[in-house]
Amino acid sequence: MRNMFAKTVTELSDVYPELVMLVGDIGNRLFDRFKEKHPGRFFNCGVAEANMTGVAAGLAASGLRPITYTITPFNTVRCLEQIRLDICYPNLPVIVVGTGSGLSYAGLGATHHSMEDIAILRTLPNMHVVCPADPTEARLAVTDALRLGRPTYIRLGKKGEPNVHASDPVFRIGRGITVRDGSTVAILSVGNMLEPALHAADSLRHQGVSSRVVSLHTVKPLDDDLLAALFTEYELVVVLEEHGLMGGAGSAVLEWGNVNRVDLRKLMRIGGPDQFLSGCGDQEEARAMLGLTAQNVSRQILERLNGRHASGA
Amino acid sequence: MQLAARFRANAIEMSHAAGAAHLASSLSCMDMVAVLYHGVLQVDPGNPKWESRDRFILSKGHAATALYSALAYRGFLTEDDLKTYGKAGSLLEEHPSPKLPGVEAATGSLGHGLPFGCGIALAARINGLRYRTFVLMSDGECNEGSVWEASLFAAANQLGNLCAFVDFNKWQATGRSTEVMALNPLAEKFRSFGWNVSEIDGHDHQQIFRAADAVGKEETRPTMVIAHTVKGKGVSFMEDDNNWHYRIPTREEVLLAKIELGVP
Numbered sequence: 043m044r045n046m047f048a049k050t051v052t053e054l055s056d057v058y059p060e061l062v063m064l065v066g067d068i069g070n071r072l073f074d075r076f077k078e079k080h081p082g083r084f085f086n087c088g089v090a091e092a093n094m095t096g097v098a099a100g101l102a103a104s105g106l107r108p109i110t111y112t113i114t115p116f117n118t119v120r121c122l123e124q125i126r127l128d129i130c131y132p133n134l135p136v137i138v139v140g141t142g143s144g145l146s147y148a149g150l151g152a153t154h155h156s157m158e159d160i161a162i163l164r165t166l167p168n169m170h171v172v173c174p175a176d177p178t179e180a181r182l183a184v185t186d187a188l189r190l191g192r193p194t195y196i197r198l199g200k201k202g203e204p205n206v207h208a209s210d211p212v213f214r215i216g217r218g219i220t221v222r223d224g225s226t227v228a229i230l231s232v233g234n235m236l237e238p239a240l241h242a243a244d245s246l247r248h249q250g251v252s253s254r255v256v257s258l259h260t261v262k263p264l265d266d267d268l269l270a271a272l273f274t275e276y277e278l279v280v281v282l283e284e285h286g287l288m289g290g291a292g293s294a295v296l297e298w299g300n301v302n303r304v305d306l307r308k309l310m311r312i313g314g315p316d317q318f319l320s321g322c323g324d325q326e327e328a329r330a331m332l333g334l335t336a337q338n339v340s341r342q343i344l345e346r347l348n349g350r351h352a353s354g355a
Numbered sequence: 356m357q358l359a360a361r362f363r364a365n366a367i368e369m370s371h372a373a374g375a376a377h378l379a380s381s382l383s384c385m386d387m388v389a390v391l392y393h394g395v396l397q398v399d400p401g402n403p404k405w406e407s408r409d410r411f412i413l414s415k416g417h418a419a420t421a422l423y424s425a426l427a428y429r430g431f432l433t434e435d436d437l438k439t440y441g442k443a444g445s446l447l448e449e450h451p452s453p454k455l456p457g458v459e460a461a462t463g464s465l466g467h468g469l470p471f472g473c474g475i476a477l478a479a480r481i482n483g484l485r486y487r488t489f490v491l492m493s494d495g496e497c498n499e500g501s502v503w504e505a506s507l508f509a510a511a512n513q514l515g516n517l518c519a520f521v522d523f524n525k526w527q528a529t530g531r532s533t534e535v536m537a538l539n540p541l542a543e544k545f546r547s548f549g550w551n552v553s554e555i556d557g558h559d560h561q562q563i564f565r566a567a568d569a570v571g572k573e574e575t576r577p578t579m580v581i582a583h584t585v586k587g588k589g590v591s592f593m594e595d596d597n598n599w600h601y602r603i604p605t606r607e608e609v610l611l612a613k614i615e616l617g618v619p
Contacts, residue, residue: 062481082481085512093470093504100474103459105406106481108474123464124501128471131461132453 043199043234044072044141046177050184051109052076055083058188062101064094066112068141091121098136099128107135107188113147114140114156114197118163125193130166135191137184138163139198143173144234144284145319146200148328152318156197160232161289163195164262171262172215173197173233173283173291176206179259182213190215199234200325206236211257218265224254227343228276232258232283232291238329239282241336242343249344261291264298273304280310280343284334287313310346312339356560357617358428359389363589364618365427365437366420371609373441375449377417379587379599383524383557384491385421387582388413390563391489392425400430403456409486410475412460414468415493415522416450422458423447431457466499468492469519473505476517476577487571490519495527498536503548510549513575518567521579522557524586526597542581550579557582590615 052075055061062083063076077084087094091112098108110117117140118125129136140159147154164171172187172194174180180198187194194215211219221236222243231239236257243253254276256268272279281292292311299306314332322328329335333342362385370378392398396409413422423440426432432447432455439445446455450463460471472490479486496502509517523541525532533539546552555562566580586600587593590612604612613619 085477087508088504088511090504090508092466092501093473093508096467096470096501096505097474097477097508100460100471100476101478101481102474103471104475104478104482106478124467124470127461127464128467 043174043177043180043203044069044201046180047139047141047184047198048072048076050181052079054185054188055080058107060105060107061188062106062108064098064108064110066091066094066110066116068112091116092124095121095124095138096128099124099132099134102129102134102136103132107191109137109139111139111141113154114143114159115154118156118159118195122162125163126166129193130168133168133192135193137187137194137196139196141198142200143197144199145322145325145328146234148322148325152320155319157286157314158289159197160261160283160285160291161293164294168193169262170194170215170260171197172260174259175231175233175236175257176203178205178207178210179213179257182210183215183259186213186215197233203234204237206240216260216263216265218268219257219259220254221257222253222255224252226251226276227253227278227280227347228272229253229255229280229282230258230291230295231255232261232281232285235282235284235334238334238336238339242339245336245340246343251344251347258291261294264294269295269298270302270304273299273308277308278310278343278347279308280312282339283313284329285313286316287311288316310343312342358393359386360589360616360618362389362421362424362428364613364616365424367590367604367609367612369420369423369437369440371604371606372438373449374603375441376601376603378602378604379593379597380415380493381418381421382588382590382593383584383586384415384418384522385588386558386560387491387520387522387563388421388425390560391567392429394564395567396489397486398429398457400457403431406482407484407486410459410472410488412462412468412472412488412490413451414462414490415465415496416462419449419451422451426457429457465493465496466501469502469505470508472517472519473509473512473514476509476514477512479516486516488517489567489570490517492519492521493527494521494523494525494532494538494541495535497521497538497541506545506548506550509577514577515574516571518570518578518580521581522584523581524584526586526600528600545579545581549576551576552579552581554581554583557584558588
């Protein structure tokens with residue numbers, strides 16, 4: 043996703059002469075082409091995220107369209123107050139991009155995990171929270187965020203993820219994308235969980251359960267129409283995220299359902315626990331540890347369907 | 356001097372009427388705010404977002420009454436607006452809101468103004484504009500790490516169009532600013548960070564004007580003005596008494612202060 047991100051901003055820098063890249067001393071070589079084309083609009087801000095975020099806000103207040111980019115926890119919770127007061131309060135068009143989100147950098151330890159960022163950033167007024175599923179969605183998310191021109195957090199994975207979408211889907215921030223249709227279970231996959239979500243749906247199909255898979259790339263604002271339809275038409279609505287259960291996308295849907303008075307017994311949330319994770323290994327191993335693999339997801343869904351009246355997460 | 360005295364009287368009246376703290380912090384930076392808004396800043400109240408305007412950020416947002424007095428003087432606000440300070444429904448809150456015309460940044464949490472100002476100063480270069488950016492900080496504010504991050508950034512990016520003032524009144528909320536943290540030698544610190552540093556009497560209008568007027572003539576180094584000030588300046592019974600960081604003047608104290616200031 044990060045290579046596609048760099049390619050996209052380099053292309054869009056020609057479309058948007060006001061686009062400015064601010065980077066927190068990462069992505070060595072990643073932005074070489076951008077730097078060649080627009081040396082006056084690329085700034086390595088060093089390992090100083092609070093300042094980078096404030097600088098971005100000052101640029102945006104002066105008519106420019108900055109994007110800040112560094113590893114997710116450092117670009118979100120480290121400089122949270124700058125995001126809150128400098129960007130969100132004046133409602134400035136800054137795009138905050140976190141790379142290596144969720145458990146992308148599982149092996150680097152809890153310092154580099156981001157299992158709370160969605161929960162925290164979605165509470166900020168004016169902020170949009172977007173979690174692309176694959177490189178294609180990453181490209182479309184950046185493009186749409188620039189079109190909208192408002193505070194936006196984009197939560198990227200790492201490099202080398204496969205494209206899940208065979209061709210460009212219609213991508214609008216705030217609108218989920220149905221990747222596969224089905225009739226009994228709706229799986230809302232957040233960000234880079236889309237591939238395991240599709241595999242889980244395959245596995246369910248072999249068990250005779252038809253599943254619709256949606257890329258719920260935008261956690262804020264939620265897709266009202268889509269959620270209303272899913273809670274009407276499906277037996278089970280599953281939110282799947284590589285993020286803590288507390289406050290994440292599943293929580294957002296839970297809040298939404300409470301306000302909109304849908305039958306929340308249909309909701310199932312799958313995500314991470316309320317704890318720091320250690321000894322994770324790589325991302326796949328970390329997912330296995332948390333039960334976020336396709337196999338485990340499909341098993342949990344089947345158990346839930348088979349014990350319909352039992353309480354679940 | 357009369358203008359600064361009038362601003363001081365405004366701040367004292369506002370603090371009393373709203374029951375709002377930080378009066379002494381406003382008084383210590385009032386001369387700098389008055390000189391900048393009277394004789395330095397190119398701004399247009401008819402077009403607050405004029406792209407070539409000079410920018411002023413009151414990073415010590417708790418001194419909002421100083422800024423509001425200046426904004427009223429320049430016509431961004433009316434004198435009647437000042438009477439709404441701190442009242443329900445008013446945008447004149449105890450810390451400046453970016454929703455208010457003439458306010459460039461949301462300040463009140465310390466350490467935000469200088470990074471934001473760096474962004475504005477950098478934007479001038481990218482946009483090919485010649486405006487200057489002024490940031491007024493407190494000494495206690497220099498406890499914040501983001502001030503030093505921004506100081507490194509401004510020097511690295513040669514923001515010669517950026518000027519910061521430190522209102523060095525030697526107090527912060529609960530103690531001497533030189534004792535709570537090892538602030539001294541403050542000028543030396545910024546000098547070693549690559550800034551063009553001067554030290555002035557922050558109540559001497561000519562010195563303030565000369566320091567501000569020179570900004571932008573220096574090509575590459577950002578300008579840091581360490582302004583030595585007295586907290587509570589202008590009112591004998593408030594000067595250098597840190598109780599006035601939080602104390603609210605009584606009606607009688609308001610009248611006494613205005614007599615000292617020579618403001619009817």
